[in-house]
Amino acid sequence: MAEFSIIRQYFQSLTSQSLTSPHTQDVGIGDDCAVTSLPQDMQLVSCVDTLVAGRHFPLDTSAHAIGWKSVAVNLSDLAAMGAEAHSILLALSLPKIEDAWLAEFSRGVADCCKKYNVQLIGGDTTQSPTLTISITALGWIQTGQAILRSGAQVGDLIVVSGEIGSAAYALRHPKSTLQTTLDYPQPQLALGQSLVGFASSMIDISDGLAQDLGHILSASQVGAEIQLEQIPIANELAQLSIDQRFADVLAGGDDYQLCFTISPDHFQRWQAQSAQRAMTPVTIIGQIQQDMACHYFYQNQKFTPKESGYQHFA
Ligand code: ADP
Ligand code: MG
Numbered sequence: 001m002a003e004f005s006i007i008r009q010y011f012q013s014l015t016s017q018s019l020t021s022p023h024t025q026d027v028g029i030g031d032d033c034a035v036t037s038l039p040q041d042m043q044l045v046s047c048v049d050t051l052v053a054g055r056h057f058p059l060d061t062s063a064h065a066i067g068w069k070s071v072a073v074n075l076s077d078l079a080a081m082g083a084e085a086h087s088i089l090l091a092l093s094l095p096k097i098e099d100a101w102l103a104e105f106s107r108g109v110a111d112c113c114k115k116y117n118v119q120l121i122g123g124d125t126t127q128s129p130t131l132t133i134s135i136t137a138l139g140w141i142q143t144g145q146a147i148l149r150s151g152a153q154v155g156d157l158i159v160v161s162g163e164i165g166s167a168a169y170a171l172r173h174p175k176s177t178l179q180t181t182l183d184y185p186q187p188q189l190a191l192g193q194s195l196v197g198f199a200s201s202m203i204d205i206s207d208g209l210a211q212d213l214g215h216i217l218s219a220s221q222v223g224a225e226i227q228l229e230q231i232p233i234a235n236e237l238a239q240l241s242i243d244q245r246f247a248d249v250l251a252g253g254d255d256y257q258l259c260f261t262i263s264p265d266h267f268q269r270w271q272a273q274s275a276q277r278a279m280t281p282v283t284i285i286g287q288i289q290q291d292m293a294c295h296y297f298y299q300n301q302k303f304t305p306k307e308s309g310y311q312h313f314a
Contacts, residue, residue, distance in 0.1 A: 003125045006097065006102065007029065007125060009102075010103065010105075010106035011090065011106060011109075011120060011123065014029075014109065014113060014120035015029045015119055015120055015121055025087065025119060025121055028119070028120075028121050028122070029120065029121065029123075033122065034087070034089070034121035036086070036121065036138070038140060039140060042140040042141060042142060042143065043140060043141055043143050043144075043146065044138065044139075044140055045078055045081050045083035045138070045139045045140055045141050045146060046136065046137065046139075047074060047077040047078065047136070048074070048134060048135065048136040048137075049074045049077065049134070049135060050132060050134040050135075051066070051070050051073070051133045051134075052130060052131075052132050053130055053132070054130070058171075062104065062108075063102075063103075063104035063105040063108065064107055064108035064111075065183035066105055066108060066133065067104070067106060067107065067108020067110075067111075067112070068109070068111060068112045068184050069183060069184070069185060070090075070108075070109065070135050071108075071112035071113060071116075071118070071135060071137075072184070072186070072187050072256065073135075073185065073187075073256060074088060074135045074136070074137035075112070075116050075118065075189060076185065076188070076204040076206065077137065077204060078139040078187070078189065079187045079191070079192035079193075079204060079258060080202050080204035080258060081139075081141060081146045081147055081148075081192070081202070082141060082145065082146060082147040082192045082195055082196040083139035083141040083146065083192070083193070084139050084140055084141065084189070084193060085116055085117070085118045085137060085138075085139040085187075085189055086119075086140060087118055087119045087120070087121040087137075087138045088113065088118055088119075088120055088135050088136065088137050088138070089120075089121060089122045089123050089124075089135065089136040089138075090109065090122075090123035090124075090133070090134075091123055091124040091125075091133070091134040091135070091136075092126070092132075093127070093128035093132040093133075093134075094125070094128070095127070095128065095129055095131060096127075116187065116189055141196070145196050147195060147196060147199050147202040148201060148202075148219070149201050149203055149215055150201060150219040150220050151199075151201040151261070152201040152216050152219075152220035152222050152261040152288050153222070153261070153288060154222055154288055154289060154290050155263065155264070155287065155288060156200050156201075156262055156263050156264075156287065156288040157262055157264055157284050157286075157287055157288075158213070158224055158226065158259070158260075158261055158285050158286040158288060159259070159261070159262060159267070159283065159285065160209070160231065160257055160282065160283055161188050161191055161257045161258045161280045161281070161283075162188075162232070162257040162280050162281070163232045163233055163234050163255075163257075164205065164209055164231050164233060164249050164252075164255055164257060165209075165233055165234075165237050165248035165249035165250075165252045166178045166181040166182075166233075166234045166237070167182040167253065168247075168248040168249075168251070168253060168254065168255075169236055169237055169240075169248050170182035170183075171254070178236055181234075182254060185254065185255070185256035186256070186280075187204075188204070188256070188257065188279075190277070191258060191279045191280055191282070194270070194274050194277065194279065195258075195260060198262055198266045198267070198269065198270040199260040199261065199262045199266070199270075200260075200261045200263065201216050201219070201260060201261045202216075202259070202260040202261075203215055203216055203258070203260075204256055204259075205253070205255040205256065205258070205259055206253055206255075206256060206310075207253045207310040208251040208252050208253045208307075208309030208310055209231070209250050209252075209255075209259060210250040210305055210309055211251070211253075211309030211310065212309075213226075213259055214294065214309075216259070216261065217292070217294060220261075220288075222289065222290065222292065223288070223290065223291045223292045223293045223294060223295070224287065224288055224289060225287055225295045225297065226285055226286035226294065226295070226296050226297065227286055227297050227298075228246055228249070228285075228298040228303055229298060229299055230283060230285045231249055231283070231285050232283050233249060242298065243306060246296075246298075246303065247305070247306060250307070250309070251305065251307035251309045251310070253309060253310040257280070261288055267284075
């Protein structure tokens with residue numbers, strides 16, 4: 001099967017999925033570029049993330065999960081800015097054409113797109129020795145409202161969504177009850193958007209909480225105190241030794257939860273206004289401080305983490 005029939009058979013229909021988005025796609029798959037009208041007073045928010053087989057997911061991951069996760073990790077970056085997701089472009093490099101694999105992969109892409117009301121508007125299909133999926137995600141946000149890493153202020157609360165460390169646990173325990181947290185991350189788009197105008201800084205947790213929070217701290221030129229016992233974890237992690245538990249929580253990665261900072265006053269107001277909305281629960285885990293270091297405490301005792309998070313070139 002040639003490149004064009006792959007596009008036609010597996011991807012073309014994803015542009016025209018019936019979506020509730022008020023923004024129409026002017027030109028989708030089939031021309032040299034997609035053409036999109038930007039809503040008034042909005043800035044384009046864009047990112048790209050590449051997943052390499054054996055490096056970013058185990059080789060035995062199902063094609064459906066690979067499709068889902070490739071989309072989800074990109075939407076998670078949009079969520080971390082507070083942006084509204086609009087569309088994706090998919091660059092697919094395949095060692096060989098396998099119909100069963102492509103059918104499942106494209107179903108995974110479609111399922112994630114559908115859940116988050118996003119359309120596939122273009123891409124590229126090539127042959128390569130290693131299965132590689134590179135997705136560009138596009139979204140938008142009211143001009144000047146994007147939540148950056150650099151806005152944390154001394155005294156702000158440090159807050160995370162969901163449970164942390166589950167994906168790292170699942171990676172070490174194949175086929176455990178936490179497998180779906182690793183294979184099917186849930187980008188926190190609704191939560192991210194709700195925090196616009198409230199949070200002072202935000203990041204998504206892809207490389208481990210310690211490292212990703214560290215990016216906020218250095219961009220904002222502040223430090224932090226974290227109470228480790230406050231960090232929400234799955235029951236499976238509570239059974240682990242303290243060292244292993246906090247290795248998964250702090251250095252694990254692949255959680256795709258949000259970590260944000262917010263003043264106590266804004267946090268109260270945000271809670272009051274978002275109480276009715278169904279969103280992933282959030283938990284305060286610490287506070288921003290002046291001293292430019294990150295101090296961890298476990299039950300009031302100082303705790304020094306042993307690992308530092310995912311290294312892309314390790
Ligand atoms: P070009 O030669 O101009 O790069 P292509 O022949 O690669 O165009 O692609 C034809 C059309 O199909 C384009 O609209 C492109 O965006 C789309 N496309 C190609 N591969 C994919 C894919 N894997 N997923 C979605 N759209 C794709
Ligand atoms: Mg062209």
